[in-house]
Amino acid sequence: MTHDALPELPAPLAIDYDTVHVVEPAHQAALVDELQHRGTRIVAIEGDLVMAAGRAGVAAWAANSWLAPAEYGLASINEAARTLKAIQRNWHGHHLAHFRRAELIAAKLPTIRFRPLAFPAPPPTAPLGAWSLVARDRMIVSPVCSRPFADGQPLFVEDRHGPPNRAYLKLWEALILARRWPGVGQRCLDLGASPGGWTWVLAELGADVLAVDRAALAPAIAGRANVVTQAGDAFAIDIESTGPVEWVCSDLIAYPERLLALAHYWCRAAPLANVILTVKCQGTVDAGLIAAFYEIPGARLAHLSANKHELTFFRLADGGPAEAARWPAEA
Ligand SMILES: C[S@@+](CC[C@H](N)C(=O)[O-])C[C@H]1O[C@@H](n2cnc3c(N)ncnc32)[C@H](O)[C@@H]1O
The missing domain is CATH 3.30.2130 (VC0802-like)
Known part of the structure; x- marks a missing residue:
């Protein structure tokens, strides 16, 4: 031939x-x-x-x-x-x-x-x-x-009935990039959880969720057997009050300085936990402040397609996801 x-x-x-x-x-x-x-x-x-x-x-x-x-x-x-x-x-x-x-x-x-x-x-x-x-x-x-x-930009088969809002897509995207998600019975902390999109994701996976917010969660989410809600200031929660956790998720709206302190706290307090936290950025972004997140060992940051003017911080047990930025950069 x-x-x-x-x-x-x-x-x-x-x-x-x-x-x-x-x-x-x-x-x-x-x-x-x-x-x-x-x-x-x-x-x-x-x-x-x-x-x-x-x-x-x-x-x-x-x-x-x-x-x-x-x-x-x-x-x-x-x-x-x-x-x-x-x-x-x-x-x-x-x-x-x-x-x-x-x-x-x-x-x-x-x-x-x-x-x-x-x-x-x-x-x-x-x-x-x-x-x-x-x-x-x-x-x-x-x-x-x-x-x-x-x-x-990932495309998802969306769920238009279960979650109370579209914020669940942000956590779906983060977990897909993380290539891991909570399993049945794993303990998850959801800080700034109302109305409950992220809590819905975690609860659907079978995890046990402690959902903290000043505002109430949607009754259908708050009433699930594997969800416990706590009304109050999420910045006042600590590991002594929660007990051991495998996942720490936060979608709190707060100044980046406060979120940086929060990330430091939970990464130290729960060294083996996977931490996923939204870093809300108001107006002009302070690149120096964002860079300070990388001082947390294992930190990575990404702008997900579901993110608005915010980044998602990851500190995962396996050091990923590779799609997110780290510092120093990969060779
Ligand atoms: C973007 S929303 C969270 C949406 C949620 N992840 C979802 O999927 O439905 C941010 C939440 O942070 C809560 N929040 C802001 N500051 C807080 C604080 N200090 N303590 C508790 N909750 C707070 C707000 O009440 C609001 O519900």
């Missing part, structure tokens, strides 16, 4: 950046600050893509960090598609509508069906690269990305 010789693939263009971060416009300033704080240089900003030089690795404010970027000149649509297919199979095209040719290239790539995840389920394991056209004749590609979802 003979094979036709494959035409040679084009050589990548020279680039002066190491990482590309996809960021929502509302968080671009915070991302730029973060990258500068990490000692990286912003080389260019093209729409929602921020190109940075210096190995900062995953950035907390990025929706997705492209970790192995390369650029190619675009001689033809066929050549671009061939180049992508030669690198790997699975690609997500980012913002293809900018250029008609991008859609034509995408049409020549294998179709990927992004099936909604039925929680709890591990994230997809197949590598998913990202590519985009940054000019009519310039393609940027990265076979390695920080998140296993298209543009970093």
Whole structure:
């Protein structure tokens, strides 16, 4: 059997950046600050893509960090598609509508069906690269990305009846990235729990939940057999009053300084627990203050697709999730 010789693939263009971060416009300033704080240089900003030089690795404010970027000149649509297919199979095209040719290239790539995840389920394991056209004749590609979802956004089979609000999606996303979730009978603390979206997630998994809030939880959640509610100040709760816990979750609305102290306390008080905590950021983000979270051993931070102007702090037993930023950055 003979094979036709494959035409040679084009050589990548020279680039002066190491990482590309996809960021929502509302968080671009915070991302730029973060990258500068990490000692990286912003080389260019093209729409929602921020190109940075210096190995900062995953950035907390990025929706997705492209970790192995390369650029190619675009001689033809066929050549671009061939180049992508030669690198790997699975690609997500980012913002293809900018250029008609991008859609034509995408049409020549294998179709990927992004099936909604039925929680709890591990994230997809197949590598998913990202590519985009940054000019009519310039393609940027990265076979390695920080998140296993298209543009970093997981799709879920949503539950429109059980939870009292949509905040449950934030905890689903955090637990999916953590690749772990509480099991039956595990003790979970949910700080700032009302009206009960997170408590609902934990209780559905069969965990025993102590839900603390000044406000009441929805009766259907508060009344569950594996949920105990406590009305009052969540900052006044300590390990002596809760007893041992395997999970500490907090979605409290409070100043980041107070949440930093809270994270320090629970990471020390429950050294083996998995800690997941929302860091609410008001207005301009203080990059120095955010950096202080990394002083907690094992700390990671990520902007989840379900997050608003806030980050999610992780301190997990296995040091993950890899999708979240840590300090110092990965080599
Ligand atoms: C974003 S909401 C939590 C939503 C919740 N995770 C859910 O899934 O339904 C923040 C909560 O923090 C509570 N909160 C703020 N400060 C508090 C404090 N010092 N002590 C207790 N609860 C507090 C508020 O009452 C509010 O219910």
